[in-house]
Amino acid sequence: MNDFFSPTLDPHHPKEHIDALPAQSGTRSLYDSVCFCNRCNMCAQSCPTFRLRQEEFSSPRGRNQILRLVLEGKFKISAYRRQIEQSMASCLLCGACSAACPGKTPTAEHVLEMQRALGIRPLPFLLHKILSWRTASPRLFDWAATLCRLAHNGGAVKLLRFSGLTQLPFLRWVNHADDILPRKIIFLRQHLKKTVFPQNPGVLYLPSLEAAYLDGSLGLSSWHKLQEHQPAVLFGLSSGLFEYVYGSLRHARHAAQKLMMQAGNGTAPIVTDSADVYFFIKNYPRLFAHSKVWQRKARRLASRVRFIADYLPKKAKAEGYGRVQIDPSALFSFENEAFEKTEKIFRVIFKKNLLHYGYRDTPTPPFGYSFRKGNLSKQVCFCRVKDIARTQTDTVFFLSGLSALELNYWLKKYYPGAKAEHIVRLNG
Amino acid sequence: MQISRGVIKQLKKIAGETNVLTDDLSLALYSYDCSLSRTKPDMAVLISSTQVLAEVIQILNKHQIPFTPRAAATNHAGGCTTLYGGTVLDLTRLNHILTINTQFQFTDVQPGVITADLQDQASALGLLYAPDPASARVCTLGGNAAQNASGARCMKYGGTADYILEADWITPTGQTLHLDRNTPGPDWIGFFCGSEGTLGIFSQLRLKLIDEPKHVKTFLVTFPSLQAGIQTVSDLAAQGIIPRCVEAMDQYTTQTVEEFAHAGYPTQAHALLILELDGTPKQIETQAARLEEICRKNSCQTFTAARTEAERAKLWLGRRAAYAATTLTAPNVMVGDGTVPRSQLPLALQKVNDIIARYGLKAGLLFHAGDGNFHPHLVFDERNRLQASLAAKAAKEILQACVECGGTVSGEHGVGVEKRAAMAFEYDKNTLGFFAALKNALDPKHLSNPGKIIPVDFAEKCRPDTPLSPAEEQLAQEIKKRFEQKTPTCVAGLSSRRKHPKQTVLSTRGLNQIIEIDKTNYTATVQAGVSTAELAKRLEKEGVYASLPADKGTLGGAFATNICPEFSRQVTGIKAILPTGHLISYGGKVMKNAAGYNLCRLFSGSAGELGLITELTFKIYATPQTRLTLRQPATAQWPQEMLPVKQAADPAFLFGQVKKDSPL
Secondary structure, eight states, X not given: OOSSOOOOSOTTOGGGSOOOEEOSSXXXXXXXXXXXXXXXXXXXXXXXXXXXXXXXXXXXXXXXXXXXXHHTTSSOGGGSHHHHHHHHHTOOOOOHHHHHOTTOOOHHHHHHHHHHHHOOOOOOHHHHHHHHHHHHOHHHHHHHXXXXXXXXXXXXXXXXXXXXXXXXXXXXXXXXXXXXSOSSOOOHHHHTTTOOOOSSOSEEEEOOHXXXXXXXXXXXXXXXXXXXXXXXXXXXXXXXXXHHHHSOHHHHHXXXXXXXXXXXXXXXXXXXXXXXXXXXXXXXXXXXXXXXXXHHHHHHHHHHEEEGGGGSOSSOOOTTOOSEEEEOOSTTGGGSHHHHHHHHHHHHXXXXXXXXXXXXXXXXXXXXXXXXXXXXXXXXXXXXXXXXXXXXXXXXXXXXXXXXXXXXXXXXXXXXXXXXXXXXXXXX | OOOOHHHHHHHHHHHOGGGEEOSHHXXXXXXXXXXXXXXXXXXXXXXXXHHHHHHHHHHHHHTTOOEEEESSOOOSSSTTSOTTOXXXXXXXXXXXXXXXXXXXXXXXXXXXXXXXXXXXXXXXXTXXXXXXXXXXXXXXXXXXXXXXXXXXXXXXXXXXXXXXXXXXXXOTTSOEEEEETTSSSSOHHHHHTTSTTSSOEEEEEEEEOEEOOSEEEEEEEEESSHHHHHHHHHHHHHTTOOOSEEEEEXXXXXXXXXXXXXXXXXXXXXXXXXXXXXXXXXXXXXXXXXXXXXXXXXXXXXXXXXXXXXXXXXXXXXXXXXXXXHHTTSSEXXXXXXXXXXGGHHHHHHHHHHHHHHTTOEEEEEEETTTTEEEEEEEEOTTSHHHHHHHXXXXXXXXXXXXXXXXXXXXXXOOTTTTTTTHHHHOBXXXXXXXXXXXXXXXXXXXBSTTOSSOTTHHHHSBOOOOOOHHHHHHHHHHHHHHHHTOOBEEESSOSSOOOOGGGEEEOTTOOOEEEEETTTTEEEEETTSBHHHHHHHHHHHTOBOSOOOOSSBHHHHHHTTSOHHHHHHEEEEEEEOTTSOEEEEEOSOSOOOSSOOHHHHHTTOTTSSOEXXXXXXXXXXXXXXXOOOOOOOOOOOOGGGHHHHHHHOTTOOBSSOOSSOOO
């Protein structure tokens, strides 16, 4: 768009940044993309942090303008690091602002770019370390996950909490993790231990982190839904989403390359149960704007990826769910078609009992937010619960398992009349 | 400007430690709105209650620090930017709907309430808050009041000013006044509404709610020419069919929108109208039949009615996506806001298209056809200085073209800083001078949103003085003579409503011309001395009607004493001679006007205290207006705080009964 001036955020580490941000048609450079925010403020009321704090610093428009001012050299990051970090870190990355924006400015992507310039977006150290092993060292991750499962199921975590050790700063995250996790953790592979996978699968199932490791029954439901259509095979790799959001772009690319290599040149669709993983893989080509070969491969993979909504039964029983709402909360997920597809199916099943999710409905914080911004996350969730209570919703269906786990905890606490479920749980 | 530590400390004590922002990065985030104007303030204060607001203003006034109110900052004209530095008062936290009274149908709200929030809450109770600016999802009611915002439903339901019943007004000195529409005297609420925060700030509003129409029907009609479409709108008004919305698009915009939103609009048509009727099913049915008949008479190409809610949503999809369709093509969109008399729309649009083509720019053209209000969406990239300056020049020429067509530079977005220079196209020296005098009177230190609305050095740049008719000339000379001789004066028409001592009377009987009855635009321009009975007869003869009681007095008297509030609200233009002998002229045949201070509202109910009204332009209808409220003739009542307004118009206190030491 602009031939005169195209600044970069972090000229010394260009590979740590994406210079192909999503636009309505194709991609744009970061500066072009941020300049497409014309300050109309149509995003403000859809942003949960702005609605809570009512200040420009916490609004999508404010975040975009900070980035623009930094790109234009009017402010140095080093001089205002604390304030910039506060503004960017409070963003949920939910993408609700982009959905409300007439120009579809990808503010969440801008925030991530700024985060990369500031340094990584860290979770609590130990949690961050364990999750980063999933790509870097899968065996180590497996071992750590198993240890955590045994500690949780065996009551060691409860003991830890009772002893007060979880009040230590580096273990504080354990409290919330213990709160939101199911009473008994079963890995998906434990469920599928005796399953014989077909030689020529019709579909590859890429379970999300929660479906594979936290709530195996969610993965199992997805698995059964897929089996009803075609023989499936488990494809248990990391998509690189964690690295994209909380780690470095180099590691995210590495995970994506690994996934592409494993998927090969076949045509079998790759199905995931998480809207944010689905959206992330759809956007793989943007990660490889610098390499034509990898970009071609990424496009091929992106064309194969499907969301589990495609495999939901078209006719299901509506009894027992009451008034239903679909919560599209997931990372950047407001803009993908996964929500629309799901809504179409649910509209047929639930008819008038399906409540509209409006632009003023508070999104549920997506993965990791509650570990980083505990207090703010609590307030956002409380607003979400209030929305649910106000509309007298009985069941909230999610496109992402982690958001469902998060909200279920708060619903049990403040509004036990309602429950949160992943969409694959529809009729079991 | 340097703000002392002591002041900051005091403000922190009142507003809260974390609510006073002074660091550069925070201030940079309060330096913009939706326009191109950017100026960094020296301080931003986040206001958490109306009491805090008043106290903060008192301190700022004491230390002579300018302040600018700001809420959602969605203004398209730079109304929220601090031109001379100073303080931004962020009102977004004043966002509480205090009451909704379903029995008497009103609501009390704080200025930071989002318009759509009130609409949603009222709707749940079967009530409607009718003004609906396109940005209703984000704009605030305080901002709406400051700009007198309206929207698509304005043709039938009017703008924000029509819905404020009572208000708390904080003056630039920090004093809180309670204003009530039922108090005799000038319509202060109507006057302050649209003043863009330059005269003070609304801190609380009591808004009127109406019954929500249960049935709505939407139509999409296409025409072979824009003229045919506009003629249809005029014919509808002539037949007394006032649709709830009349939105129009030209062919280029229809094609752009269709490409983006796939709303099913026929792209071959040269003009497209979206019309919406509301009321009872029977009313809608009758009006729809007449609507179709009028559209067919004007050789419409297609006439489609939405049969289901989904079809209706689809018809609106394109119109609502029009802004989005343009924002996707370039980083910046300059949304114009010219308004012309309805009958002048085709000519104005032709001129606008020529200007856009001459500057080689791209623009979508949307308009509220019912009000003659159009919004050219000029797209450009502000980083490209040449393109940005071309867009700014084109926007200015568009506004000039509007004025040439008898229109105004702003219908609903306000003047702010970006259209300030264009005010000189519309108003003459006397009128701009009167605006400046009003500002000086109410804000002598120029602290409340300074530098907005009134152009700099306007005496040299403004349009030539409005010509006076022989009768006006004679009266002006007489008034000048009286001003020089300091003769007390009472303006009188037929003296039917109020009696005055004979020696002071200045009669308007010489102003007895019915200047124009425009049946295309549906407005009448009449001199003030015409008797209302005579006028009613003449209008009836022409087959049109006004919201005017046919009593014994004159038209000017009816307006100045505000005997019929419905009529006062229908006045769109006014000419008056000030007690200094200067003729001022405001508004005209335009259906809405947000440029400058609303003098129509200031003079309605002023009872001759501010000058002699010579001419009025008002809306007329094809059917008799039956719902009229008649009041006792108002005698001007002036609160002490408003005396400077009287003094601005009448420095020697010669007109009327209000005296400097004894306000009524």
